Amino acid sequence: MQTLLQFIRSQPVGGVLSKADWGNNDFLGVAARVYKPHSVICRQDDDDDRIFIVKSGWALLYRGLPSGERQIIDTPLGGDIVGFRSVDGPRFASLASITELAVYETSRKELVEAVLSEGRLGNKIACSLARLNAILAEHLVNVGRRNAMCRTAHFLLELDERLSKAGLSTHGRYECPLTQHELADILGLTTVHVNRTLRELRKADLVSFRAGHVEVINRKKLVNTAGFDGEYLK
């Protein structure tokens, strides 16, 4: 289980902060909160300045369009920062829990103050945002230049890699609470086509996703068809 302290001490800052520096849970007005499954934690266009660091559980960060469609930007997992913006103003994405979700909450104001007075935290935040950048860039490549098969394969491998680090995936097997509809909104596809693509991936003995359980069957072939290189997740 990742705590805020662990987050701050984790790579690449690598434990330069002592426990005494920060305390454990009560550092910079941070509140630990737990949300029920399928709660909306913050809404696009809201004007609060809360910032979240995911402790455990699954969440969705998404943008809704006037047409009613939505694009899921990311599925933040343990240790990920959500909601840090360059300036104050209305949020441009919503955050919702899928499973029960534990988060640390602080405010932009407080976090910026802490960053200003403690360079190590600033560095940690910057690195964390840089990683998120890399993930978003890869999602962009996925949606922009890979077909449904590769795209889906790639995302399932990304999840495997991200969950492995939290000990939530072993030997290519992990629990994934996403529905096919949510998967579609992540991959820029329709629900129907996601369904067909998953069937093909199963038939081709590459990866199986059924009843919330993902199982990588032939990693070599899967990595190859996805064109996956996990370097960007470091």
Next chain:
Amino acid sequence: MQTLLQFIRSQPVGGVLSKADWGNNDFLGVAARVYKPHSVICRQDDDDDRIFIVKSGWALLYRGLPSGERQIIDTPLGGDIVGFRSVDGPRFASLASITELAVYETSRKELVEAVLSEGRLGNKIACSLARLNAILAEHLVNVGRRNAMCRTAHFLLELDERLSKAGLSTHGRYECPLTQHELADILGLTTVHVNRTLRELRKADLVSFRAGHVEVINRKKLVNTAGFDGEYLK
């Protein structure tokens, strides 16, 4: 013309750094460099740790795929940071100039050191990365959930907004050195389809892009069809 000092002093840090704090051009081992048009400045998979801050000119940040296709991640413009990663290791994107490109170059090592010792810089970097995040997220929405028309319209409006801030666009008119092929790699389309889409946008009297010159014809209608809201660019 945006200088590094201006970048650091710009919103949202807003001039909290005095000129004396940083000097002008010689702060943290920064070298100002100028690249010729169509130079490759750094390559995907290279293992150097250079970081760039764009001073002036147009650049492309892109990822190549095994198939030979590529997805352009962003078109960094004045003040944007390029190449900051969470850890050392091979780059996952290439950077190339389109026009003559002036950049400040430093290294990850030096920048991190500076961030650690000076919170205001850390905050500035974090905010800059947060803004880049928002741009990438919007690109993802664009490619994932908008059709060719909206997508193209949206991107041309984004450029208008970004260039306006640098004084490079007035009254919806700006010079854009991108080829239709490059535009295609940004939008996740083919060159042929970009060509047809631009023709339609022109015929619909929304926006015209010819011979490197963009002209917003009917902003209201254009904003509407694109579903554009520039909030994310702040």
Next chain:
DNA sequence: CGATATGTTGAATACGGTCAAAAAGTGTGG
């Protein structure tokens, strides 16, 4: 058990891709 969300399948359609060729623009050197 009935209601609602999720998953599955088929048939028809459309948006954007592929292939191919020509036209227009740009730059270079003789």
Next chain:
DNA sequence: CCACACTTTTTGACCGTATTCAACATATCG
């Protein structure tokens, strides 16, 4: 200034992946 090569833009015909629409099956949950 023109000839030549090359890049960029434009257009047409055809094709394919993913969407749309519709119906039904299967979980899930109060």
